Amino acid sequence: MRIVIAKSYEDMSANAARMVAGQLYLKPNSVLGLATGSTPLNMYQELIKIHHEVSLDFSEVVTFNLDEYLGLKPEDENSYHFYMFQNFFKHINIQRNNIYIPNGLAQNIPAECQDYERKIQEQGGIDLQVLGIGVNGHIGFNEPDINFEAVTHKVKLDEETINVNARFFANIEEVPRYAISMGIKTIMNAKKILLLANGVSKAEALYRTIYKGITPETPASILQLHPDVTIIAEEGAAKLLRSATHDRTNLGFASE
Ligand code: GLP
Numbered sequence: 001m002r003i004v005i006a007k008s009y010e011d012m013s014a015n016a017a018r019m020v021a022g023q024l025y026l027k028p029n030s031v032l033g034l035a036t037g038s039t040p041l042n043m044y045q046e047l048i049k050i051h052h053e054v055s056l057d058f059s060e061v062v063t064f065n066l067d068e069y070l071g072l073k074p075e076d077e078n079s080y081h082f083y084m085f086q087n088f089f090k091h092i093n094i095q096r097n098n099i100y101i102p103n104g105l106a107q108n109i110p111a112e113c114q115d116y117e118r119k120i121q122e123q124g125g126i127d128l129q130v131l132g133i134g135v136n137g138h139i140g141f142n143e144p145d146i147n148f149e150a151v152t153h154k155v156k157l158d159e160e161t162i163n164v165n166a167r168f169f170a171n172i173e174e175v176p177r178y179a180i181s182m183g184i185k186t187i188m189n190a191k192k193i194l195l196l197a198n199g200v201s202k203a204e205a206l207y208r209t210i211y212k213g214i215t216p217e218t219p220a221s222i223l224q225l226h227p228d229v230t231i232i233a234e235e236g237a238a239k240l241l242r243s244a245t246h247d248r249t250n251l252g253f254a255s256e
Helices: 009-026 041-054 080-087 109-122 159-168 184-188 200-211 219-225
Strands: 002-006 031-034 062-065 067-069 128-131 153-156 178-181 192-197 229-234 250-253
Touching: 002 009, 009 041, 009 128, 009 192, 009 229, 041 080, 062 109, 067 080, 109 153, 109 178, 184 219, 192 200, 192 219, 200 219, 200 229
Parallel strands: 002 229, 002 250, 031 062, 031 128, 128 192, 192 229
Antiparallel strands: 067 178, 153 178
């Protein structure tokens, strides 16, 4: 694991965008795994800026999103379809048929999940997977006590996740209780992983992810077993890491 501590949210985002851009310069037809939530918003803005300023090309890029709520229409402002088009896809030159997001309205959810997994394989697997982290240590919507062997599947959201995500909805009743999410195995199959963490609310989860045992209670802790993980943590999220020491990690600073 390579751990970079960024001095601000903007610094975290700029570093993350540079890493994604670097991936695309090296392999213009990269398959990217993408995340939603408030954390990667500024990274998407930075990538849009790089696209406009130095013509970062997305024409051959293929994307797979981590997850989608069940039951929300793509045009629903709280769907991850809406989020991705609004915050990223409509601003870059990605081809519509290279964008994959789980269909939360599918009639047959198990078939949709299998199909999603098959499409990832058909595209040659994910080259770089971007992740946020939940306050409970979830990645995608893989909630605590997840089966580490799971691939894309239907998940029931944790009470804590419902409470945290309620801030985006009119009221907590409107938060969907279920979602489709890539599984831990899907995520672990990515060639490279970039995990972003912002804010003190993530400090405990990030600490457990890196320094505690690998346990389904902290789904992100499985990343300790991945050969190519970069974590970029804003200072608040990294506050419990500074005093910790561990010989498997490499604490660096994004810009000093
Ligand atoms: C959400 C998403 C995750 C995201 C996480 C953190 O529920 N399913 O993919 O990483 O929770 O969200 P945020 O970045 O808003 O803190």
